[in-house]
Amino acid sequence: MSALPVIVGFGGFNAAGRASGHHAYRRMVLESLPDAERQETLAGLAVMMGLVTYTEGAYRDSDDQACSLVDIEARFGQQVLDGTLIRRIEAGFFDVDAVPWQKSAVLAGDAEPLRFEMDEREVPEPLPADWKVVELDNRRVQVTVAGPLAVKLDSYRDLAVKSAGQLPAGFDPGALYNSRFHPRALQLAVIGASDAVQSVGIPWAEIASSIRPDQVSVYASNVMSQMDEAGFGGLLQSRLKGSRVSTKQCPLGLNSMPADFVNAYIIGSVGHTGAIAGACASFLYNLSAAVEDIVNGRCRVAIVGNAEAPITSEIIDGYATMGALAQEDKLKKIDGGDTTDLRRSSRPFGENCGFTIAEASTYVVLMDDALALELGADIHGAVNDVFINADGFKKSISAPGPGNYITMAKAVASARAIVGDEGIRERSMVQAHGSSTPQNRVSESEIFDRVARVFGIENWPVSAVKAFVGHSLSPASGEQLITSLGVFKHGWIPGIKTIDRVADDVLGERLQIPLADLDRRDNPLDVVFLNSKGFGGNNATASVLAPRVVDRMMRKRHGESAVNSYVERRESVRARAAAYDAGALQGRFDTIYQFGEGLIDEADLTLSDKSINVPGFEQEISLELPNRFADMT
The missing domain is CATH 3.40.47.10 (Thiolase/Chalcone synthase)
Structure with a gap:
């Protein structure tokens, strides 16, 4: 059944x-x-x-x-x-009219090489072959680049959705x-x-x-x-x-x-x-x-x-x-x-x-x-x-x-x-x-x-x-x-x-x-x-x-009598569910989140050839399992 x-x-x-x-x-x-x-x-x-x-x-x-x-x-x-319901995406997620983007660009000087300063901690590793670095004060360096320089520039784009x-x-x-x-x-x-x-x-x-x-x-x-x-x-x-x-x-x-x-x-x-x-x-x-x-x-x-x-x-x-x-x-x-x-x-x-x-x-x-x-x-x-x-x-x-x-x-x-x-x-x-x-x-x-x-x-x-x-x-x-x-x-x-x-x-x-x-x-x-x-x-x-x-x-x-008895027991369950609902409507969600509570020590498990008893659980796990393939063995 x-x-x-x-x-x-x-x-x-x-x-x-x-x-x-x-x-x-x-x-x-x-x-x-x-x-x-x-x-x-x-x-x-x-x-x-x-x-x-x-x-x-x-x-x-x-x-x-x-x-x-x-x-x-x-x-x-x-x-x-x-x-x-459905509505315009709110700013708490991101700005749909200005979504961050990185735009690729290549920088190149005219007659002279590119020259700029940066923090020494920002120098890439390993140093590019066409870079020349000179140390300055306050952990700053001057960089001279002989050729073109590929960069990523912060940009923004409009999102179609x-x-x-x-x-x-x-x-x-x-x-x-x-x-x-x-x-x-x-x-x-x-x-x-x-x-x-x-x-x-x-x-x-x-x-x-x-x-x-x-x-x-x-x-x-x-x-x-x-x-x-x-x-x-x-x-x-x-x-x-x-x-x-x-x-x-x-x-x-x-x-x-x-x-x-x-x-x-x-x-x-x-x-x-x-x-x-x-x-x-x-x-x-x-x-x-x-x-x-x-x-x-x-x-x-x-x-x-x-x-x-x-x-x-x-x-x-x-x-x-x-x-x-x-x-x-x-x-x-x-x-x-x-x-x-x-x-x-x-x-x-x-x-x-x-x-x-x-x-x-x-x-x-x-x-x-x-x-x-x-x-x-x-x-x-x-x-x-x-x-x-x-x-x-x-x-x-x-x-x-x-x-x-x-x-x-x-x-x-x-x-x-x-x-x-x-x-x-x-x-x-x-x-x-x-x-x-x-x-x-x-x-x-x-x-x-x-x-x-x-x-x-x-x-x-x-x-x-x-x-x-x-x-x-x-x-x-x-x-x-x-x-x-x-x-x-x-x-x-x-x-x-x-x-x-x-x-x-x-x-x-x-x-x-x-x-x-x-x-x-x-x-x-x-x-x-x-x-x-x-x-x-x-x-x-x-x-x-x-x-x-x-x-x-x-x-x-289950029969009329059993279901009628169930209906009586159900009343108290419905009352508890209604109490939770009323509290949630008022902002009391009482979210269940039991972090680190009720931990089970594996050493406290009780094992036999017929059952496992797990601490914290009222009933035991049965090990008396049937042969699902009895017709084949």
Whole structure:
């Protein structure tokens, strides 16, 4: 009997804000929310952005005057809206109008050789053959160069790409814990994973005591590694800048660190771990591994996620040179004017010219259904399956291929086996990869249209969260998942609000691509399909089951009495999760970061031929393992 991987916690941070409590989702459908929920969402973002604080039981402005939720919306609402989602790249990253550049030049004198002074410590080693050096006072030297001199001159250039999906303005992820020397992506990993773990509403120590130490899996990674100054970026630039490599830049730059930091500093796990990279489908690759672990009984709890911080001029330069990013001049041409709205630079399934890069972290906590039942964990949905297929031989590494047809068709067929034909046709939707490139809008819509025809789907809702938060690369399909949990909870499918109409070349006969939020409260969904397409033929599609479907499945497996008892236990868990959410809305994130705490002395391990007892863990690891190949031995 296969265990069902249920989602019991989720968290992270992106351009829409904090993921736990559905707050990032709520920012996407803000116009459709009731007044109280809209105002609470705006207030939480205002606290994140440093516009207001929460002290002495009230929100307060910079003059320490108390503010109601109505006041916050009236005074700071527009500033919150302007400082979230996709927008012009802010100066905290770099100046998009004056990006540092080095221009090569060759200096040559007229009749006389070049002559100049410099600090003796700056003289190159070995001394060039055509240089003559004479010592002066104060450790200065005079240099005479017989021939031409090649130099690099500091210069600045305008960056064609000017927008990105950035964390809310004024929010500093490194300020939530002792993040000294950590690259930005690892800061995002720590605060995102901590947010997910705390959103569960059950202390991690209680979860850990309920299972064996080796029954935990952590799968997380990123695509671009850590390319800022504190990671590989600084490592590669140091010699060219005349500085030294630090002891941390190389190890912290590795793309396995978003998993390693979770194990070492958040949950203290000695269980299974992995960092799987599949370009833009990386989250689903990691999710697939975790799902298989739970389904097959290799683990009972899994934490899955990705953290990416690619808003650097070098990374943007790389993707822009490929023609993959939306550039300001191309957007102006599409808009037919001298200006463009950079907040609308990501336009899935509309007239578009490239994707918009973004930063984000996304983590989810999975349990097997029996453990969730035992602990009273709140179930937000379940992952039925994840399908991954390559494209075969390719002419271009970025070109589409047959792999995504296979993943989509298998995902729909797998979900149909659970919710039936009617569930697929009437109560399912697609979270599209929706990268906002001309090629994607055609190829992905054709896949959806052909799959819809095969399964008899006539009006398939299709949403694309990249319209709001941009393309965060490895966490992108995690953002689709968490947004889908919001749809299950609140009933609104986010419309693609950055386009005026669907492009003419989109195959949308059987698709419903809403431009405004789509209300499904009276006809709730049974299943959402997450679709992801990555460079190199990395295709993945997952099916996620709604909580109401999971409830029916749980009652059939465990019985009415057991589930009713579970529902009672769940109340206290929901209360603890709500308490964390309320504190986070007020700026108390209480980020978990246990550096140097609870260290395990290997000498204290107790080993026998039947078990291993690890200090600090309530249960032991069994060594009474079965012969998996009994029929062959």
